[in-house]
Amino acid sequence: MMKPIGIIGGGMIGSQVARLAVSAGLNVIISNSRGPDSLRELTDELGPLSRATTTSELAAQADIIIAAIPLVAYKKLDADELAGKIVVDTMNYYPERDGIMPEIRTAEIASSELVQSHLHNSQVIRALNNMDWVRLASRARAADSTERSALPVAGNVKSAKRQVISLIEALGYDAVDMGPLSESWRSEPTMPAYVLPYMGEIPRQFDTVSEREWFMTAPGAQVSALYLRDLLARAVRHDKMFGSTASLAGASL
Template sequence: MARTLGLIGSGMIGGTLARLAVNAGWDVVLSNSRGPETLADLVAELGEHARAATPAEAARAGDIVVATVPLFALEKLPVAELAGKTVIDTLNYYPERDGSLPVLDNDELTSSELVQRHLSGARVVKAFNSIGAKQLGSLARPAGAPDRSGLPIAGDDPEAKREVTELLDALGYDAVDVAPLAESWRSGPNTPLYCFPYFGEIPAGLSGEDMMRWIFETPGAPVPAERVRELAASAVRGPAGASLSG
């Protein structure tokens, strides 16, 4: 019997995860803030193993649920429906978009601990926050492939991390457990592990606009699991959050 991945947020990362999950034999239930009808094209592309729903319905339906919304929309996640669920948190903190959050700016909590505090009845695991959508789709490889990449995960609940590890394996990645939620910053913005390793070698002389275009188009370069561990271990905690343009 196929398992179901619930998606709260169906933008670039959510849509890519939905495609990978359907290709891996999972059913997907997609949702966004604009209503199920706005997902008709994506559902048609994905076929019979996908359907659109409200965020609450996607939360109830998912064996695992991915929350892939901006951090400023955290309070809109359906708390009751996510209770008891393993929830994958892809959220990163960008103050210019999310507004300044003193609890993060002062390092009282990580963004994932903030998500866990809001979803007090769920089991939160940080994942898919350190890779671009294009690279997430193009770097997936079957188990045992010599060019398979690792992706970092962080969490406090061993069973939830086991479930997420199995999901990543099905989607084409080795899960690398880098930290508890209190150290989930190790894969966040401004760290050596955040996005750039998966881009590969960046062409010289690109303007800012050309750089962004290249990032959205390049298939990227594999990052083996051991390299993920090394990069996570080398991270030094700096100011929380990052600029969307830098």
């Protein structure tokens, strides 16, 4: 029997991953910094396949753990508790939210490499970071759907990467292997594969609806594996690969 999927963080991305996992028939364990009681509304919604616990208990009970917290908190992940685990890094850098993080040097090192350095005995896999939280739920499709989209995955350990790819496929997406973590910058903020392709056509101006209303209801667009590979290949690295809460892309927080 497959162990439950652990999700650290019950915010926008963490809760959507939990919903997709439960829809796929997977058990999920969720934790956050505020304690299990703060997650009761979410677990009540998700039903019997979910439960909330402490992060220490989650780490002991799950082998694949989704880190869905602000990047500024990555050093709060306990390296000893997560030793030997597969940790899926969904975290992106948003200076307006995270503050200035001197270690972030996007032209030189991918943020996931920093996470791997901290979680030195874990197998860090970069995934589930380049799609906004609304479309992440609404664009999931069955494996035989012609409208199925793809998500990028990077990691240094092939066996761990295969397990995460299998999870992503169960959640409703194909996967495109970007290679090792050193190549994961290709899916970071401002890159061609980040958020906007999945949004579909963005109105030039918002006359009849607000930007927020459009964001919450837009159906999005398919990003096939072939198209995603092209977007990743087009990426050009620079020193300001940061997310912005002032843009539509900021809604992927």
